[in-house]
Structure formats: C-alpha cells, structure tokens
Amino acid sequence: MLASRRRRVLTILAILLALDVGRSIYARIGYARPVEVWQPDPAVYADLRWPPGSDLPPNTPPGRRVYMQRCAVCHGPDGRGNGPAAPSMIPRPRDFTKGQYKYRSTAEGQPPTDDDVLRVIASGLPASAMPYWKDVLSEPEMRAVAEYIKGFAPTFSAPREALSVPQRVPPDAASLRRGQPLYQQWCVTCHGDDGRAQQTLKDAKGYPVVTRDLSAPWTFRGGAQPEQIWLRLTTGMAPGPMPSFARVTTPQERWDLVNYTLSLARTPAWEPGGTLDGPGLDADLAKRGRYLVHAQMCGLCHTPINRTGIYRGDDFYLAGGMRVGTLPHGVAVSRNLTSDPETGLGRWTENQIAAALRTGRAPDRLLNFWDMPWQVFHSLSADDARAIARYLKTLPAVRNRIPATLRYGVVETIVAKFRYGLPVVNPRVLTFADGMFGQRQSRWPRDWPQRLLIVAQWLILIIGTIDWFFARPRSTGRGWLARVAVLVGIIALGVFGWVLYHIPMLRFIPPEQIAATANAADIPPVERAAFSDARQFVLAERGRYLFMTYCSLCHLPSGAGGAKISWKPMGSLWSRNITPDVETGIGRWTDAQISRAIRSGVAVDGRALHWQGMTWDHASNLDEVDVRALIVYLRALPPVKRAIPTATPPSPADCDVYTFWTSPSLRPGCR
Numbered sequence: 001m002l003a004s005r006r007r008r009v010l011t012i013l014a015i016l017l018a019l020d021v022g023r024s025i026y027a028r029i030g031y032a033r034p035v036e037v038w039q040p041d042p043a044v045y046a047d048l049r050w051p052p053g054s055d056l057p058p059n060t061p062p063g064r065r066v067y068m069q070r071c072a073v074c075h076g077p078d079g080r081g082n083g084p085a086a087p088s089m090i091p092r093p094r095d096f097t098k099g100q101y102k103y104r105s106t107a108e109g110q111p112p113t114d115d116d117v118l119r120v121i122a123s124g125l126p127a128s129a130m131p132y133w134k135d136v137l138s139e140p141e142m143r144a145v146a147e148y149i150k151g152f153a154p155t156f157s158a159p160r161e162a163l164s165v166p167q168r169v170p171p172d173a174a175s176l177r178r179g180q181p182l183y184q185q186w187c188v189t190c191h192g193d194d195g196r197a198q199q200t201l202k203d204a205k206g207y208p209v210v211t212r213d214l215s216a217p218w219t220f221r222g223g224a225q226p227e228q229i230w231l232r233l234t235t236g237m238a239p240g241p242m243p244s245f246a247r248v249t250t251p252q253e254r255w256d257l258v259n260y261t262l263s264l265a266r267t268p269a270w271e272p273g274g275t276l277d278g279p280g281l282d283a284d285l286a287k288r289g290r291y292l293v294h295a296q297m298c299g300l301c302h303t304p305i306n307r308t309g310i311y312r313g314d315d316f317y318l319a320g321g322m323r324v325g326t327l328p329h330g331v332a333v334s335r336n337l338t339s340d341p342e343t344g345l346g347r348w349t350e351n352q353i354a355a356a357l358r359t360g361r362a363p364d365r366l367l368n369f370w371d372m373p374w375q376v377f378h379s380l381s382a383d384d385a386r387a388i389a390r391y392l393k394t395l396p397a398v399r400n401r402i403p404a405t406l407r408y409g410v411v412e413t414i415v416a417k418f419r420y421g422l423p424v425v426n427p428r429v430l431t432f433a434d435g436m437f438g439q440r441q442s443r444w445p446r447d448w449p450q451r452l453l454i455v456a457q458w459l460i461l462i463i464g465t466i467d468w469f470f471a472r473p474r475s476t477g478r479g480w481l482a483r484v485a486v487l488v489g490i491i492a493l494g495v496f497g498w499v500l501y502h503i504p505m506l507r508f509i510p511p512e513q514i515a516a517t518a519n520a521a522d523i524p525p526v527e528r529a530a531f532s533d534a535r536q537f538v539l540a541e542r543g544r545y546l547f548m549t550y551c552s553l554c555h556l557p558s559g560a561g562g563a564k565i566s567w568k569p570m571g572s573l574w575s576r577n578i579t580p581d582v583e584t585g586i587g588r589w590t591d592a593q594i595s596r597a598i599r600s601g602v603a604v605d606g607r608a609l610h611w612q613g614m615t616w617d618h619a620s621n622l623d624e625v626d627v628r629a630l631i632v633y634l635r636a637l638p639p640v641k642r643a644i645p646t647a648t649p650p651s652p653a654d655c656d657v658y659t660f661w662t663s664p665s666l667r668p669g670c671r
Contacts, residue, residue: 005468012464019457020409026449027406031323031331034435035446038304038312046082047308048072050570051649052608063148066141070133071149073601073608079152081205085601087313088299088617089129091240092207099155100204102237103222105162108244111155113162117146124596125221127627129620131596136606163234165227169255171262179260182253186245187214187261195264198279198287204239215266216278219624229258269539269625276538278625285383289391292384293318295621296550301334301372304436308569309612309658312436319344319398321438325431325657326370328416332405333437335372340397343438353389354382359511366505369514370427371405378515379548400438403446414500423504424517432658465490522557523548524637536632539625543633546626550619551578559585560640564661568654570610572668573647581639594631598622612658613647 040046049055053069060068068077074093076082081095094101103120104112121142124132133142150156169175191197195214203209217224222232233254236244245254267274279291293299302318303311311317320336336344345353352363360367360374369375377385407413417425439446469483499506504514526544531537547559554575555561561575579585586594586604593604601609601616611617622630645666653669665671 008467009464012460012467015460016457016464017411019453019460020411022409023407023450023453023457024409024412026453027331027408030406030447030449031333031403031437034323034433034437035321035439036304036436038306038316038436040306040310040312042082043078043080044082044314045084045086045310046076046078047306047310048077048084050610054649061144061148062141063144063146066137066145067148069608070137070606071145073611074129079149084308084310085611085617087311088294088611089620090207090294091203091209092205093129095205095239096149096152098204098239099153100239102240102242103232104235105231106160106235107163108234108236108238108246110160111150111153111158113160114146114150115162117149118142121146124600126223127219127624128221129599129616130221131600131602132592136602163231165230166251166255168226168230169252169259171259175256175259176263178253179256179258179263182249182257183260186248187257190241195261198282200290201241203241209240213279214261215264216268216624217262217265218268224262226255226258226262229261230254233257270535270628272535274535276542276625276629278623280384280623280626285387285390286394288384289387289389291621291623292388293391295618295623295626296388297553297615297618298337298388299618300615301432302337305434305612307434309434309567309610316398316400316436318392318395319400319438320402321400321436323431323433323435323437324371325429325433326368326427327429328408328413328420328425329368329370329427330405330407332368332371333402336398336400336402336438337392338395338398338400339393340399343399343401344395344397345392346397350386350389350393353392354385357388358382358385360505360514361511366507368405368505370430373553374511375515376553377549378511379545381545400436400440401442401445402438404450406447406450410497410501414497417500417503422500425504426662428661428663430660430662431655432660434658523552524558526633526636530636539629539632540636541633542626543629543631543636546630547633551630558640559634559637560642561644562642562664564665565613565659566655566661566668566670567612567658568650568652568656570612571648571650571654573610573613574644574666576614577640577642577644578634579637579640579642580635581641584641584643585639586634587639591628591631594634595627598627598630607647 052073053065056065056068072083073085074083074089075096076086079096081093083093086093099111101112101116103125104116106112120130122132122134124130190199190201190211191214197211198213199211201209201211213219220229222228232242234244234246236242249257266277269276279288282288282291298318299311299313301322301324302320303313304316304321305311318337320334322334324332324334326332338344339346341347348363356362356367357374358378358380360369360372367374420426469487523544526537526540528537531540554563555578556563559577559579561577563575564572566572577585580587582588589604596602597604597609597616599616599620599622601611601614603609609616648668651669655670659670
C-alpha cells in the first residue's frame with residue numbers, strides 16, 4: 001500500500017515537473033517569431049548603415065560624404081526627409097526634393113539663397129532638432145554639403161534674390177493699435193488671442209506641425225529678430241501651413257504685425273520677472289499630454305520597429321506589439337495604448353491609466369517594472385499622469401490584441417530568482433525585439449499553449465492531492481491528523497512558492513516602497529543654497545523632475561551612466577556620464593553642445609548618436625524651457641569620475657536582438 005502510494009506521488013510529481021518544463025520551453029519559443037514584419041517604403045523611411053557614411057567608397061565627393069555622415073539620419077539618403085530617425089520628430093525633417101525652405105530671405109515661390117542655406121547649416125535652427133555644425137564642419141565642408149543639398153531639387157536653377165527688408169516701423173502704441181486688428185484677421189485662427197494656441201496642423205506631406213507659441217520668441221526657429229519675423233510674414237513658411245501675407249498686406253502692415261506679435265512675448269523663466277511655463281505645464285491637460293507623450297519615451301517600447309530600428313509611427317503609433325524579454329520574469333508584449341475599445345485603452349478610465357503608469361496597478365493585472373518601468377514614472381505628478389492618460393484616450397484606434405506575458409516554469413523561475421538575487425530579482429539583460437508580436441486578426445490567443453499547460457498542472461495537482469488524501473485512510477484519528485498536517489504543510493509551502501514566483505510584483509508591497517528602492521531615493525536633490533539666483537533654482541527643480549522621469553533609467557540616478565546596449569544594426573554603446581565631471585563627464589561641454597546632444601544626437605566631437613541608443617528623436621520634441629531646465633540640473637549634479645567606453649561599430653559579435661544590460665558590462669558585443 002505504501003509503495004503504491006509512493007509510486008503515485010512520484011508519478012504526479014513527474015507529470016507536474018514535465019508540464020513545468022513545458023512552460024519554460026514554451027516561454028522561449030512561443031513568441032520567437034513576430035506575427036508581422038514591417039518594412040517601410042524607402043521613399044518614406046529608409047534604412048541606413050551605421051555609423052552613417054561608413055559604407056561610402058573612398059572616392060566619395062566631399063559634399064555627399066558630409067551629407068551622408070551628418071544629415072541622412074534625419075533627411076534621408078536621397079533627401080526626401082525619409083531618414084530612419086524621422087518618424088518621432090515633430091515637425092518632420094525637411095524634404096529637400098521639394099525645394100521648399102521655411103527660413104529664407106527670398107520671395108514666395110523662390111528657393112533660398114546660398115547664404116540662407118549656409119546660415120542654417122552653420123547656426124542650425126534654435127529650439128529644434130536641426131543642429132548647428134560650425135564647430136564640427138569647416139567652411140569648405142559646409143559649402144560642399146550646401147551644393148549637394150541644392151542638387152536634390154531643380155528649383156535652384158530659378159532666379160533667386162534676397163528681399164530688401166524696409167526700415168522697421170517704430171513699435172509704439174499707434175503701431176500696436178494698427179497691428180491688433182491685423183492679427184485678429186490673419187493670425188488668431190491658428191495662434192489664438194494670446195499667441196499660445198499651439199494647434200496641431202498638417203504640412204504639405206500630411207505630417208503634424210504644431211503652430212508656434214508666439215509668446216515664446218526664444219522658440220522661433222528662424223530667429224526672433226524683428227527683421228526675421230517680417231521675412232516669415234512676407235515669404236511664408238512652405239511646406240508648413242504658414243502662408244505668405246505679401247499679397248494681402250503692405251510692408252508697413254507687416255511691420256505692425258511684427259510689433260504686435262512681439263508685444264505678446266512673455267518673460268522667459270531664466271530672466272528677471274520670468275515664470276516657469278511651457279507646454280509641459282499647460283493647463284489644458286490634453287495638450288500637455290500630447291507634449292509629454294511625444295517628448296517622453298512611450299514610443300520607445302509601445303511602437304513596433306523594423307529590422308534597423310525605424311518606428312512604425314505613421315499607422316501604428318503606440319499600438320504596442322514589441323516583445324520584451326526579462327528573464328527570469330517572463331516574455332511580455334508591450335501594451336496597445338491606442339483608444340481601441342477591444343484591444344487598447346478605450347474602455348479604461350483616465351484614473352486607471354494614470355494608476356497603471358505611476359503604480360503598476362492595471363485593471364487586470366500588476367505590471368512588472370522590468371517590463372514597464374513604472375517605478376520611473378512613479379515620480380510623475382498626478383496632473384501629468386492624468387494628462388498623458390487623457391491624450392492616450394484621443395489616439396486613433398488601432399486593433400492589435402496583445403497576448404499575455406509568457407512565464408517560465410515555477411521551478412525554473414524560483415531557482416533563477418534565488419540566483420539573480422531576491423527581492424528585486426535584477427535581470428542581467430532586457431531584450432526588445434523588432435517586429436510586431438500582437439494579433440490584428442481575431443483568432444486563438446498566442447498564449448493558449450501556456451494556458452493549457454497551467455490548467456493541466458492545476459488539474460494534476462488537485463487530482464493527486466485528492467488521491468493521496470483519501471486513498472485507504474487508516475481507521476484511527478491519528479492517521480487523519482497526520483494527513484491534515486501534511487496538507488497544511490503543502491499549502492504553506494505553496495503560498496511560499498507563490499510569493500517567490502511573483503516577487504517583486506506583490507499587491508501587499510506598496511508601490512511607493514518599490515519606486516523608492518528602485519529609483520527616486522538615489523537621485524540627487526536640488527539644494528537651494530547651491531543657487532544664488534532663485535530663477536536657476538526653479539529651473540533646477542524642473543530639471544530634476546524631468547531627469548527622474550526620463551534620463552535616470554539609462555543614465556542611472558547618479559547620472560554616471562555606463563548602461564550597455566548591443567544590437568547588430570547599431571553596434572555596442574554605453575550611456576554617457578552626464579555629471580559635470582570635467583574629465584569623464586560633460587563638465588567641459590557648453591550649454592549649446594548639451595542641448596544639441598539632447599535634441600539632435602550630435603556628440604561634442606560631432607559623432608552621431610544612434611536614436612535607439614540615445615532617444616534624441618523623441619527628445620527633439622522637448623520645449624526649450626525644459627531643455628534648459630535639464631541642463632541647469634545636470635550642471636548641479638555631484639561630479640562622478642567614471643570613464644565610459646567609446647561606442648563600437650556593428651560587428652558579428654553584437655546581439656541579434658536589441659539588448660540592454662541592467663548590470664555593468666564593459667566588453668563590446670553580446671557578452
């Protein structure tokens with residue numbers, strides 16, 4: 001009898017273990033292949049060999065060489081604004097083949113002068129993704145690339161002549177009185193009464209363009225000088241929606257418009273009398289949410305990418321479907337954040353979305369912070385979280401059913417968690433696969449084999465327990481008591497195993513405790529005594545907030561960097577030390593150089609930063625106030641002397657799948 005019971009117990013355990021092994025195997029193969037592999041039309045978004053220009057022959061002319069090295073990542077290899085980093089940028093990079101340039105001194109319909117083109121190349125466009133190159137390129141190189149760019153469009157063969165800007169009308173009360181009705185007639189529809197409407201319009205190719213905040217002249221791309229504003233009103237800003245007013249106004253009326261427009265300017269936060277303001281603090285939460293989502297890193301995981309890292313942003317923005325591997329926690333697929341009621345967030349309330357974002361508590365499950373870094377977003381203010389939620393509810397619905405996370409077997413998971421270190425269970429690497437792993441068509445969920453294995457395990461466990469408990473009980477009460485004691489012990493062991501299996505995501509652990517342990521507690525505070533100027537202190541506090549909710553994930557709470565990324569399309573790289581250490585950090589960088597790296601992906605030495613390594617394509621949408629606030633805070637960080645390895649070009653040793661190291665690794669490649 002005992003031998004028979006022992007054999008039955010061993011048989012039950014063997015079946016359970018076999019099913020458990022099956023779960024571990026399926027976690028590795030279940031989502032091995034994407035459901036869809038997207039490859040954009042090269043005329044829309046073109047793949048690019050990395051580093052840019054590395055595939056050019058030695059005899060490449062200087063103009064083309066400079067263009068491919070410095071410009072193609074945004075403007076595309078054939079100048080159509082189809083660079084691989086373009087999908088996340090608002091507005092999109094210029095399509096040179098159209099021959100239309102916003103910032104020029106020539107009349108409507110004419111191409112810019114050579115000086116216009118050279119000025120933009122040398123000095124860039126303020127508060128935008130277009131960087132300045134005058135400290136990286138020589139004068140001959142800038143002239144060569146200007147000639148190369150002109151070759152993309154035949155319009156440069158047409159006559160070109162710079163307009164003569166008439167003398168400015170004095171900005172007195174009379175001019176402002178004349179300018180106000182003109183503003184109401186021609187400008188208020190797009191810019192609003194106070195100049196701050198910031199409406200989303202479309203450019204000539206149908207891409208979004210946000211109307212300029214006229215109260216913030218420091219964001220004027222062509223410059224805030226009165227003469228430059230007069231030129232914008234005169235020439236128009238094609239291919240954007242801003243028309244020319246040369247046919248409907250006189251030169252003097254345009255000067256009145258200039259004067260009235262400049263009268264709307266508010267004082268920036270870094271000048272006496274200025275206050276912290278901008279789209280990141282907009283009282284309209286939907287507008288604020290639009291800004292935060294496009295400037296933050298939501299698209300990094302929730303928008304699928306192609307084989308080289310181009311986002312599928314035109315028709316699948318934030319529709320989810322990226323596979324995320326977090327051994328030993330499981331294999332997840334990023335959530336569909338669009339407003340689709342069946343597969344997205346259409347039926348979620350704003351409060352539910354905000355709670356998932358800040359606490360990892362979704363309506364249907366707990367979010368593991370290794371899959372979705374909510375511990376970073378826990379620092380978001382309640383208004384910002386609600387603003388993001390409100391904007392997500394407005395996204396066009398995309399049907400994309402996201403399958404459940406695949407979990408490894410119980411035995412492997414518990415053993416691995418002890419090996420990786422309780423209670424945080426820090427994975428060695430995180431992986432992010434290109435392709436789309438959701439389901440656009442209605443059919444069996446992709447995770448059905450896992451569901452079947454789990455149900456089978458429970459059935460076998462229940463049957464085995466019943467069989468063991470009731471098989472030929474002894475007549476004495478002591479036998480029953482022993483069996484009950486054993487059963488209680490099994491239940492206690494099961495509860496302990498359940499805790500180990502689900503840790504660190506347990507409902508009884510407060511999200512504040514997890515977030516404090518994982519991130520915010522180590523981020524250096526802003527000390528008021530360190531700033532003699534109150535305005536700089538306010539900016540530094542805003543910068544710390546942005547650093548907590550954006551930069552700290554890759555650059556570490558200290559800012560010392562060192563997180564490694566490896567992927568064959570881009571090679572191996574390490575996040576920069578962005579503390580003010582003068583030898584290993586950014587202590588010798590100017591504010592302009594830091595801003596250029598954030599918005600344009602250009603290092604201080606001119607080296608191009610991959611948009612999937614340093615997310616400058618998203619950060620290009622940051623407002624100027626927020627960029628300056630970040631810089632003020634980075635300057636205030638305690639210097640950390642930590643040398644960061646130089647990025648290495650792609651090699652066969654790099655990872656087939658985009659891989660992010662959560663523990664230190666100084667060796668290039670997938671090791």
